[in-house]
Structures are given as C-alpha cells and as structure tokens.
Amino acid sequence: xxxxxxxxxxxxxxxxxxxxxxxxxxxxxxxxxxxxxxxxxxxxxxxxxxxxxxxxxxxxxxxxxxxxxxxxxxxxxxxxxxxxxxxxxxxxxxxxxxxxxxxxxxxxxxxxxxxxxxxxxxxxxxxxxxxxxxxxxxxxxxxxxxxxxxxxxxxxxxxxxxxxxxxxxxxxxxxxxxxxxxxxxxxxxxxxxxxxxxxxxxxxxxxxxxxxxxxxxxxxxxxxxxxxxxxxxx
Amino acid sequence: xxxxxxxxxxxxxxxxxxxxxxxxxxxxxxxxxxxxxxxxxxxxxxxxxxxxxxxxxxxxxxxxxxxxxxxxxxxxxxxxxxxxx
Numbered sequence: 001x002x003x004x005x006x007x008x009x010x011x012x013x014x015x016x017x018x019x020x021x022x023x024x025x026x027x028x029x030x031x032x033x034x035x036x037x038x039x040x041x042x043x044x045x046x047x048x049x050x051x052x053x054x055x056x057x058x059x060x061x062x063x064x065x066x067x068x069x070x071x072x073x074x075x076x077x078x079x080x081x082x083x084x085x086x087x088x089x090x091x092x093x094x095x096x097x098x099x100x101x102x103x104x105x106x107x108x109x110x111x112x113x114x115x116x117x118x119x120x121x122x123x124x125x126x127x128x129x130x131x132x133x134x135x136x137x138x139x140x141x142x143x144x145x146x147x148x149x150x151x152x153x154x155x156x157x158x159x160x161x162x163x164x165x166x167x168x169x170x171x172x173x174x175x176x177x178x179x180x181x182x183x184x185x186x187x188x189x190x191x192x193x194x195x196x197x198x199x200x201x202x203x204x205x206x207x208x209x210x211x212x213x214x215x216x217x218x219x220x221x222x223x224x225x226x227x228x229x230x231x232x233x234x
Numbered sequence: 235x236x237x238x239x240x241x242x243x244x245x246x247x248x249x250x251x252x253x254x255x256x257x258x259x260x261x262x263x264x265x266x267x268x269x270x271x272x273x274x275x276x277x278x279x280x281x282x283x284x285x286x287x288x289x290x291x292x293x294x295x296x297x298x299x300x301x302x303x304x305x306x307x308x309x310x311x312x313x314x315x316x317x318x319x
Contacts, residue, residue, distance in 0.1 A: 058305055065302070094305070101307040103246075106253045148250060148308055182251065 001228045002028040004042030006072065006088075008063045009034065013049030013085065013203065020205040021046075025221055034066040043228045044081045045072050047088025049141070049203060059102060059144045060090030069095055081125060081224060082197040086142055089189075089199035098192055098199045099157070100149030106182025110143040114213065115180055117188050117202060118168040121161045124191050125227040126198040129219035135172055136216035138202040140180055140188075145201040147183035147190075157190055165189035165200055235284045237319040238291040243312045244304045245276030279303055288316045 003021045007014050014031065021029040030040050034052075039045065053062035063069065069091070076082050076097050084092035092098045105111060114137050119130040130136070149157070157163050165188040169178040174186035181201070189200030204217030246252040252274045259273040281298065285291035295313050304311040 057303070061302065061305070093307075099307075101305050103250070103308060104253060106251060108253050108257060146251075150307070182253070 001025075001044060001225050002030065002040075002042045003044040003046055004030050004032040004039055005046045005048055006032045006068055007034060007048075008050065008052035008066060008091075010052045010054055011048050011050035011087070013087075013205065016203070017046045017048045017085070017205045020208050020217070020221060024208045024218075025225060027225065032068055034063070034068050037067050037071055039068075039071050039075055044083060044224055045075055047072070047082065047084040047091050048205075049086030049088060052087055052091065055087075055144070058090075058094070059087060060092075060094040063087075063091045064094040073097065076192075076197050079194065079196050081227070083126065083224070084197070084199040085203055085205065086140075086145075086201055089201055090144065092197060092199045097197045098190055099153045100147055100190070102144050102201070103146040103148050104144050105142070105146055105180070110141075111145070111180045112139070112141040113180065114139045115188075115202060116168050116170060116178065117165040118172050118174070120163050120166055121191070123161060124164060124195055124198065124223075126191065126220055126223050127164055128226060129223040133172065135168065135170075136207075137214045138204055138207045138216055139214075140202045142181070142201055145181035145183065147181075147187040147201075149184065154184060157187075158185070160193065162191050162193065163187055163189075164191050164198060165202065235286055238283055238285055238288060238316050239319040240281045240283060240291060240295055240316045241314040242279045242281065242295060242299060242303060243276060243314050244279065244299070244309050245274050245311075247308055247310050250308050276309070282319050291316050 119134040167186040207214040207217035254275040255273040299311040
C-alpha cells in the first residue's frame with residue numbers, strides 16, 4: 001500500500017499518520033504538499049488532523065480549495081480511498097466528499113480525551129477487521145466536531161449503513177454524556193455512499209501502540225490494507 | 235466597472251443548535267435582560283468588489299456565499315448592503 005498524507009499549512013497530525021503507516025504498518029507513505037497537483041500514484045489519501053489555514057472562516061473551508069484537493073476529489077470520484085481524520089473529516093465535508101457539516105462543540109470547549117466508540121458497520125473498506133458492536137477506545141481532540149446534517153441526510157446515512165462509528169458509554173449506549181461534542185445521533189464517523197471515503201473525528205492514528213494507551217485504531221488501517229491487497233471489498 | 239463595498243450577514247440556520255448564541259442569551263438573562271429570547275451569533279463579512287452594477291455585484295456575492303462564505307448545510311446568508319465604494 002502507498003498512502004499519501006496531505007500537508008496543509010496548519011496540519012499537525014501529518015507526522016502521526018505517517019508514523020502509523022510507515023513505521024507501524026510497514027507500508028509506503030509519502031507527504032502530499034497542498035500546492036501540488038501530483039498524488040504520486042497513492043492508493044490511499046489521508047487528510048490529517050490539524051487546523052488547516054487556521055480554521056479561518058470555517059474549519060476546512062479554505063483547505064477545500066487548495067490545488068491538491070482538486071486531485072483528491074478526482075481520486076475519490078474514481079473510487080480511490082480517502083481517510084479524513086478530524087480536520088480531514090471537516091475538509092471532506094466542505095469538499096462535498098461526505099454529506100453534512102461539523103460545527104462548534106456544543107460545550108464551546110475544545111475536547112481532548114479518549115472516547116469510547118461503537119463500530120456500527122463492518123461492511124466497509126475501512127472497518128472489516130472490527131466486529132459489529134465492538135467498543136473501541138480512540139482519542140478525540142477537537143473544538144469543531146459536532147456532526148450535523150438535515151433529517152433526510154441522517155435518515156439516508158442510517159438507512160444505508162453509512163454511520164460507521166458512534167460515541168457511546170462503557171455499556172455501548174449512545175448517551176448524551178458519552179457524546180463529546182453534541183453530534184446528532186452521536187455520530188463520530190461516516191462513510192460515503194460509494195464506500196470509498198471515510199470521515200471521522202476521533203484519531204485512529206493515535207491509537208496504534210499500547211504504549212500510548214490503545215491499539216484500537218490498528219484494525220482500521222489493517223482493514224484498508226486488506227482492501228487494497230484484494231482481501232475484502234465492500 | 236464600479237467599485238462596491240458590500241456587507242453580508244451569515245447566521246446559523248434556524249433549527250440548528252447555536253451554542254454561542256445560547257451562551258450569549260444565558261449571559262443576557264443573567265444580566266437582567268429577561269425579555270431576550272433566541273440569540274444567534276453569526277458573521278458579518280465586508281467585501282469590496284468591482285462590478286458593472288449593484289445588481290451584478292449582488293449576483294457575484296451570492297455566488298461567493300454559495301461557494302465559500304456560507305456553508306449551505308448549516309448557514310443562511312443575507313446581503314445586507316451594496317454601496318458604491
């Protein structure tokens with residue numbers, strides 16, 4: 001697998017993503033500069049966390065218009081895999097790769113903490129290595145993570161199995177208290193209708209080593225690897 | 235072509251939780267402004283642009299809002315004024 005990690009001015013999880021792919025998965029990773037138009041034949045584009053363009057106007061709003069994003073959108077339209085993490089999820093929504101939007105946390109506070117997620121769907125190219133209903137611990141770190149979409153979009157996401165991760169308590173219940181940002185229906189991550197773009201606010205690339213408290217992000221990257229090596233396709 | 239100074243209001247759409255607006259409403263209530271109901275906090279953007287006419291400037295502003303300045307999923311916008319600059 002060859003993964004390309006986009007670097008915008010203000011990206012700050014690019015090295016974490018690179019480390020996850022190159023050092024922990026042992027796969028090829030390259031950085032993709034925001035001003036370039038060359039995706040370097042990568043199989044997977046990672047839009048990493050951070051504060052691209054200072055979150056000016058709205059998180060992700062300016063990054064969407066950078067030269068590399070034109071190529072990322074074309075890559076996605078060809079069916080190529082895109083993983084948007086945190087700010088990357090915001091950018092993917094702004095770019096129209098995923099429906100909905102991410103708004104200011106309802107607490108108005110930046111939240112940096114491990115959270116519990118329930119895996120809602122394993123019929124995706126990103127989650128085949130989990131099992132349905134599995135509870136995983138993955139950290140969040142964001143100020144604008146409140147997933148919002150209109151009622152029709154929410155119904156479609158739920159109906160088509162596009163809700164991939166939900167914030168839950170330790171019993172697996174999507175309670176208000178377990179929701180770090182006020183996301184509608186406790187949505188933490190969604191996949192596109194075509195199944196090739198995943199956006200999530202939690203950081204799986206920071207949950208890859210037991211030294212750092214959790215390895216629950218590892219199956220996500222292994223699922224992508226399997227997909228690209230022809231193992232699983234959904 | 236003339237130069238126009240244009241003002242745009244962008245606000246969270248009704249029905250979408252605006253925690254900033256709610257925090258401001260709570261603060262106003264605690265200051266004794268009991269009559270205050272809903273408060274929504276948005277952005278006020280001033281754009282200077284060249285255009286053939288005020289109408290052309292408005293049309294251009296609507297395109298700017300649709301493409302960048304407002305998020306069509308969560309925000310409404312209103313072109314408040316278009317004045318010769």
